[in-house]
Amino acid sequence: MNRQIARLGLVGVALVAALIVATTYWQTWASAGLADRQDNEIQRVAQFSIKRGLIRASDGTILASNRIKKVGGQKLYLRRYPQGGLFSHVVGYSTQSRSRAGLESSMNDYLTGANRNLDTVLKTTLDRIRGATITGNDLWLTMRPGPQRLAMRELASKCGSVVALDPRTGKVLVMASRPTYDPNLVEKDFNRINNIRAACRPAAPLLNRATDGLYTPGSTFKVVTASAALDSGRFTPQSRFFDPGYCIEYGKQVRNAGNPEAPETFGSVDLITGLEHSINSVFCNIGKAIGAGKILGYAKRYGFYEDPPLETPANERSPSGLYKNGELFRPSDPRTQVDPGRLAFGQERMLATPLQMAMVAAGVGNKGVVMEPFVVDRITNPNGGVVTRTKPRKLRRAVSRQTAQELTQMMEGAVQSGTGTAAQIPGVPVAGKTGTAETGIPGRYTSWFISFAPANAPRVAVAVVLQDQTGFGGQVAAPIAKDVMQAILAGKANP
């Protein structure tokens, strides 16, 4: 019988050995794959045992902190957002029930100390061995709480967005989006966020309109068209046009703004006046002359057709450009596929994000060089030491220095004596461009204003967009842009 017992003994031992092998498989080989799964709640909850790094505004104001909760004898660090809905679209949220959004999502590795910087790796490994709580790194944003608060207040109950950049560096100073949501409610009362009342439909309070909201740019896009016209050498600011109140395209009249029966008519004008008074027929003719391909080419130099580079998650940003059936449309033959006249004044199927239009203004202001926008200024470890600091990076030169200068002069004219007079700041030269885009519903416009100041050496560039407005961009959007620019210029020169 002993021979059988020995054989059976092998089977018994093999059974347990198989368990060791299987455990090894799940705990090593399959471990990473399972950790990445969406429904892995353990992984999500386990992250709350990490003391997450703080998120601060440029002046140190705390935008995201932790509150400690004891669950089953274990310390969990849950998020608190002291500023409520003020910064929610950029900061986002970190919750258990709905995962994460905003910088809380895209910068999760830094915030949880999981980044690969050597000193962080050493510290978290030591903490893990000692059994100490792992502490994440803090984010210091470029955003300025004062102007941000002002922008949010002025947007009030309107649907829209304000973006302010430092044209010299690409720092995001203000990024406001309305309607907003209180990130503190995401975990406990999500329905309240979704059921808010707003002036637009869909209200989409979670949408970061600054980077993900696509709007017809209207006349603000004339800055891009003018860039193409001047930079290509085909036109000069003094080039003359005759405006009968409309321009003829495909044998039909495309009329200027104003009453369709009696559109504004300017007669013989130069390009400077064309931009100052935002005359559609002038730009329509430029479009026909240089072609849609050229205009789109210059748009791309400002950053159209690529995801705007920012630290927020990729799915919270959209590229600007022509759209067809909800998809970015890259015409293979712009000459036959795109209406150049309408494109030239920002209609056609052109859609742009407020961030993109702010980059256009900033690029012109920064002598033709577009800087990459960024919102995380630096990351510090729990002891205050700097882990990384963002260095300003050039996206690319959009237009020559001379073209930029000519554009600046024309945009200054628009604020001094054209459509954008509401943006004037006493003692500071302002350059700007209005926009009032048709939405397809008569009497309902998307109102825009893009600007930078001081015009000769800009420290701020702004884009304001308001949805479903009855007033023109110069009337409703320009005053907001003015206040935000003024608030930023009044602050410390270089915080």
Add this chain to the structure above:
Amino acid sequence: MTYRNRELANLVVVGILTALGFASVYIARQDIVSTASLSYAGFFFALYLAAHLVARLTVPYADPYLLPMAALLTAIGLTEIYRLNPTDAFRQGLWIVVALCAFALTLFLLQHDYRRLESYKYLFGLSAIALLVLPALPVLGTSVNGARLWVHVGSLQFQPGELAKVFLIVFLAGYLREKREVLAQGRLKDFGPLLLIWGGAMLVLVETNDLGSALLYFGIFLAMLYVATGRFLYVGLGIGLFLAGAFAVYHYVEHVRERITIWLHPWTDHAVYCAINGKLLPRQDCASYQLVKSLYSVSHGSWFGTGLGKGTFRTTGGGELIPYLNTDFIYSALAQELGLVGVAALLLVYMLFVSRGFKIAMLADDGFSKLLAIGLTFAFALQTFIIVGGILRLIPLTGITLPFISYGGSSVVANFVLLAGLLLVSNRANAERE
């Protein structure tokens, strides 16, 4: 060193480990070392000291490693149960006291000659069947998770299957010892008992809807039959019949079919019909919820685990992430907190226990003793394999307990009776040698 002194030395080591385990759970949860944690360990050590004294009196020559290993496993179980739910740990502590009483009782009653059990083999066989049928009775039995395994008497509940397992082994050891020569000849009419027991196992399967128990009983039977007759043919036939039966059951019993589906495809990308709430959900959010969450727990442990008391088992709201963590899924809790290094060591303890059991069977010098030791040991190994293998997706998951570790009274009592049986066999074999 004598057998019992060696056992004592081992128990001291286990006692120290227990104290450390409780202390670390305490530190992780309360940031202090409380005397309460040490009193748990002290109480625990005193219990095993008493068990050791009983062993000294009754089975002086028995294997000195089995009791300390059982002590280690119960200590690990108790620590983890304490960490998950201190109230349950208190109750489990009481059950361990009861189990040790049963252990002592078994040793005292059978210390002179356990082999007289052989003459009561049919009584054991009948009792085993009676115990197995109990949960299927309408008033007493209750169904948990679609499997009828429990008996309720007032507020008391127990799983009679655990004890039935030990009784069945005693019966089989007696029966096979008597019939092994005839069975080995392989005449057709001798297949009667084989078919009878196959039928019984299938009946249990259908009645209780429990694949795991059926596999366990039938596995024990085949293993003992093989050792008794030495014929692979029977094993092959037995496995064939079992598979055929299981296949038939798969087609006719919805619950069993679902278990197999969960095992093969725990994750789905698309929504499938969820029988629990009638909605359309991905399977991982419905039928295979437990298995998937438990796998996440295992994998989260990675190489070194989170450390005792530091695992994640609750949501931020305090709800449970893994159901039945104390009982069926205690292995996934341990795997998360101890990591691969820890649970591999734990499984090695099981392996060592099993190999000691087989050694005892080898050293025993009569057929009944050998078969008894084989049955008890293989039952232990197979049960461990069925529950842990189920958790690790080696086989379909069925809810049975992990010997000595899971929370549950009937299981602990049955396993200590099993241990007593092995010690009795070992004592006799070694005593004759001395």
